[in-house]
Amino acid sequence: MLGWALVLTSIYLVAEVIGGLVFNSLALLSDAAHMMTDVAALVIALMAIRLGGKSPDDKRTFGYRRFEILAAAFNAVLLFGIAIYIFVEAIKRFTAPQEVQSWGMMIVAGIGLVVNLISMRLLTAGKDASFNVSAYLEVWADMIGSIGVILGALAIRFTGFTWIDPIVAVAIGLWVLPRTWVLLRDTTNVLLEGVPGGLKLGEVRAAIGGVPGVAGLHDLHVWSMSNDDVSCAMHVVLREGANVGETRSAVQAMLRSQYEIEHSTIQTEGSDQPCEDDEHLHR
Numbered sequence: 001m002l003g004w005a006l007v008l009t010s011i012y013l014v015a016e017v018i019g020g021l022v023f024n025s026l027a028l029l030s031d032a033a034h035m036m037t038d039v040a041a042l043v044i045a046l047m048a049i050r051l052g053g054k055s056p057d058d059k060r061t062f063g064y065r066r067f068e069i070l071a072a073a074f075n076a077v078l079l080f081g082i083a084i085y086i087f088v089e090a091i092k093r094f095t096a097p098q099e100v101q102s103w104g105m106m107i108v109a110g111i112g113l114v115v116n117l118i119s120m121r122l123l124t125a126g127k128d129a130s131f132n133v134s135a136y137l138e139v140w141a142d143m144i145g146s147i148g149v150i151l152g153a154l155a156i157r158f159t160g161f162t163w164i165d166p167i168v169a170v171a172i173g174l175w176v177l178p179r180t181w182v183l184l185r186d187t188t189n190v191l192l193e194g195v196p197g198g199l200k201l202g203e204v205r206a207a208i209g210g211v212p213g214v215a216g217l218h219d220l221h222v223w224s225m226s227n228d229d230v231s232c233a234m235h236v237v238l239r240e241g242a243n244v245g246e247t248r249s250a251v252q253a254m255l256r257s258q259y260e261i262e263h264s265t266i267q268t269e270g271s272d273q274p275c276e277d278d279e280h281l282h283r
């Protein structure tokens with residue numbers, strides 16, 4: 001069902017771009033860019049399910065889980081490019097209004113509305129619910145875009161003010177951009193091995209320090225492979241007489257229960273035999 005919604009939306013996306021060029025409507029092009037966000041998000045999600053599930057091999061020991069992040073970042077950059085084009089073009093058209101064929105604009109956007117309605121039916125008929133709920137909300141958002149273009153076309157029809165077209169285009173663009181920005185920020189954070197959102201490193205550090213047997217820690221790294229699986233690595237300095245295995249298990253159990261960190265790598269050191277790692281990593 002998701003596949004069919006995707007095929008239908010993709011065909012319409014192409015039609016909308018052609019319609020936007022033929023009828024000279026920037027609003028249609030902007031709405032097409034908005035549609036593309038959702039099509040790309042669905043494609044990436046589907047590819048991530050296929051590729052992300054591939055097991056690691058001797059060449060890629062982490063498997064392909066980052067593929068989703070890489071594709072999403074690429075998508076966000078592409079959308080920023082399109083948004084800049086639309087804004088520049090809108091300014092040009094606003095200062096020098098161009099002829100817009102409002103009937104064509106209305107028909108294309110009307111078809112878009114029908115496509116959205118069919119997609120919504122397809123998605124509600126599907127089985128995998130959690131994934132579909134977000135897709136369903138996206139279709140709602142798409143419908144608002146289509147309705148915006150239809151209203152814009154009607155307004156042009158009755159007033160003759162063709163500058164309404166670039167205004168609708170910018171409105172749709174301004175509506176999509178914050179989401180694109182969040183996508184770019186989050187994916188960049190994952191690619192930079194940043195601490196996942198919602199985790200406070202100071203708290204994690206203090207919690208590890210509070211585990212019995214731990215005298216100190218350094219070289220603490222917390223990152224996520226893709227969106228949800230968090231990993232961490234650290235050097236733990238043991239207290240005098242602390243049991244190595246017990247302390248390590250206690251740290252791991254605490255990280256799992258309190259911070260949902262499933263995978264932790266811990267190097268244990270005695271305070272009399274510290275490691276000789278680079279100074280700058282010793283944090």
Ligand SMILES: [Zn+2]
Binds near residue numbers: 274275277
């Ligand atoms: Zn160390």
